[in-house]
Amino acid sequence: MEKSSILFLSFFLFAILGSCQSNKLKSAVCDCSSRVVQDSLIEKYYDNGAEKLNHIYNNPAWQLYCDSIINLCPNIAFAYRQKAIPYIKNGEYEKAFSLNDRAVELDSVGYTAYRGFLKCIFTKDYDGAIIDFKKAQQLIPGGYEMDHTYFFFEGLCNLELGNYVKAEENFMQDIIVQTNGDKKKNAHFNTLLYVGILYYEMKNNEEAKEYLLKCLAEYKELPDANYYLALVYKNENNSELKEKYLEIARTTITKGYGTNEDNTYYVNYPHQITLHEIEEEIKNKQVR
Amino acid sequence: MKYPIFLTLILISSFVNGQNYTLVDGEYMDTISLIKTDCPKYNVYYYQVNGKYPKSSSSLLKEVQAFLQNKTYSGSGYITFRCRINCNGKLDTKTQVLQTDEKYKTTRFDKRLLNDLFDYFKTLDKWEIPTNNEEIPFSYIVFITFKLKNGKIINIIP
Numbered sequence: 001m002e003k004s005s006i007l008f009l010s011f012f013l014f015a016i017l018g019s020c021q022s023n024k025l026k027s028a029v030c031d032c033s034s035r036v037v038q039d040s041l042i043e044k045y046y047d048n049g050a051e052k053l054n055h056i057y058n059n060p061a062w063q064l065y066c067d068s069i070i071n072l073c074p075n076i077a078f079a080y081r082q083k084a085i086p087y088i089k090n091g092e093y094e095k096a097f098s099l100n101d102r103a104v105e106l107d108s109v110g111y112t113a114y115r116g117f118l119k120c121i122f123t124k125d126y127d128g129a130i131i132d133f134k135k136a137q138q139l140i141p142g143g144y145e146m147d148h149t150y151f152f153f154e155g156l157c158n159l160e161l162g163n164y165v166k167a168e169e170n171f172m173q174d175i176i177v178q179t180n181g182d183k184k185k186n187a188h189f190n191t192l193l194y195v196g197i198l199y200y201e202m203k204n205n206e207e208a209k210e211y212l213l214k215c216l217a218e219y220k221e222l223p224d225a226n227y228y229l230a231l232v233y234k235n236e237n238n239s240e241l242k243e244k245y246l247e248i249a250r251t252t253i254t255k256g257y258g259t260n261e262d263n264t265y266y267v268n269y270p271h272q273i274t275l276h277e278i279e280e281e282i283k284n285k286q287v288r
Numbered sequence: 289m290k291y292p293i294f295l296t297l298i299l300i301s302s303f304v305n306g307q308n309y310t311l312v313d314g315e316y317m318d319t320i321s322l323i324k325t326d327c328p329k330y331n332v333y334y335y336q337v338n339g340k341y342p343k344s345s346s347s348l349l350k351e352v353q354a355f356l357q358n359k360t361y362s363g364s365g366y367i368t369f370r371c372r373i374n375c376n377g378k379l380d381t382k383t384q385v386l387q388t389d390e391k392y393k394t395t396r397f398d399k400r401l402l403n404d405l406f407d408y409f410k411t412l413d414k415w416e417i418p419t420n421n422e423e424i425p426f427s428y429i430v431f432i433t434f435k436l437k438n439g440k441i442i443n444i445i446p
Binding site: 097273276 | 331332333335338340342343344345346347366368370386388390391392393394429431433435443445446
C-alpha cells in the first residue's frame with residue numbers, strides 16, 4: 001500500500017513537472033499575444049488543416065486541429081468558435097455554447113453577433129439572441145452577421161416572440177441599413193419575406209401582400225413567400241388566388257427551390273415551411 | 289439461471305420507471321439496438337443527406353403539444369433525442385438523450401416528461417431514406433430537440 005502510494009505521488013509529481021516544462025517551452029516558442037503568432041497558428045492548423053477536411057466537421061481530425069491551436073495559445077477566440085461547429089450542428093448545445101461563450105469572452109467584438117445568430121437560428125433562444133444582438137450593435141453599429149444586419153436577426157427574434165411592433169421597427173432599420181435609405185432600392189428578399197410574414201401575423205393584409213409581392217419580384221420561386229401570400233388571400237376569402245399561390249409553392253418546393261440560407265440544411269428558419277404544410281393547406285379547401 | 293431473471297426484472301423495472309441508461313458516451317433512453325446487418329452504416333448526419341424531418345418546426349410543435357395533451361411538467365431548457373435511422377426509415381439504435389437548462393448547462397428533467405417526449409419521438413415515421421451512389425439505402429444519424437419553458441414545449445429543433 002505504502003509502495004503504491006509513493007509510486008502514485010512520484011507519478012503525480014512527474015506529471016506536474018512535465019506540464020510545467022512544456023508550459024515553459026510553449027511560452028518560449030509562442031508569444032500568444034502577438035497577432036502574427038496567432039495568425040500563423042490559424043494558418044498552420046486551420047487553413048492548412050481543418051479547412052482541408054472539406055467541411056466534414058465530424059472528422060475527429062477537426063477537433064485535433066482546433067485543439068492544437070488552443071493548446072499552444074488558449075487565447076485565440078477563433079479556435080473555440082470553430083471547435084464548436086460540429087457540436088452546434090449535432091445538437092450538443094452544452095459543448096457548443098461553452099466554447100462560443102469562451103470565444104465571446106476572448107473577443108466580444110468578433111463573436112457576440114455570431115453567438116446571437118446561433119441562439120436565433122439554431123437553438124431558437126430568441127430572448128438570448130436579442131441580448132447578444134443588442135450588445136453587438138453597441139460594439140459594431142450597423143454590423144452584419146451571416147449576410148444580414150443585426151437588425152434583421154433582432155426582427156426575426158421579435159417576430160417569433162410575438163413582439164410585432166418591435167419586429168417592425170427592427171426590419172425597417174434593417175431595410176434602411178441595406179438600402180442606405182434609398183427607397184428605390186429593394187432590400188434582400190428574405191427581409192421582404194419576413195416583413196410580409198410579420199404583416200400577415202399582424203393581420204395587415206395589404207402590407208403583407210405588398211412585401212410578399214416585392215419578395216417574389218426578387219425571387220419568384222421562393223415557396224415560403226408564395227405560401228404566405230396564399231394565406232393572406234385566404235384571409236381575404238379569395239380562394240382563386242389562394243389556390244394559385246399554393247400551387248406555385250407546391251411546384252417550386254418540389255423542384256427544389258427553398259429558403260436561400262446556408263444553414264437551412266441544419267435547421268428550419270423561423271416560419272419556414274415544407275411541402276407538408278403546403279399540401280395540408282391545399283387539402284383544406286375551406287376558406288376562413 | 290438467476291442472472292437472466294435478474295436482468296429481465298431490471299429491464300421491466302426500467303421500462304416502467306423510465307430509467308435512463310448511462311453509458312461511457314452518454315445517457316440513453318433505452319439499450320435496444322435493432323441494427324439491420326444489410327444496412328450500410330455511414331457516420332453521417334441528416335444534414336449531410338438533405339434529411340431534415342419533412343415537417344416544419346411549427347407543425348411538429350403542434351403535434352407534440354397535442355400528443356402531450358394537458359399534462360403538466362416543470363423545467364426550462366432543451367431535451368434532445370439522438371439516434372440512427374435505418375434504411376427502412378425507422379429508428380434503429382438506442383436513443384441518446386441530452387438535457388440542458390436554458391443557459392445550456394447540463395440538467396435533468398423529470399423522467400415522466402422524458403418518457404412522454406420519447407413516446408412522441410418514436411411516432412415520427414416520415415424520415416428520409418437516402419441512397420448511396422449504388423442506389424443502396426443507408427442509415428444515418430438524426431436528432432430532435434424540444435425547447436421547454438416552465439414545463440411547456442415552446443419550440444422544436446431543427
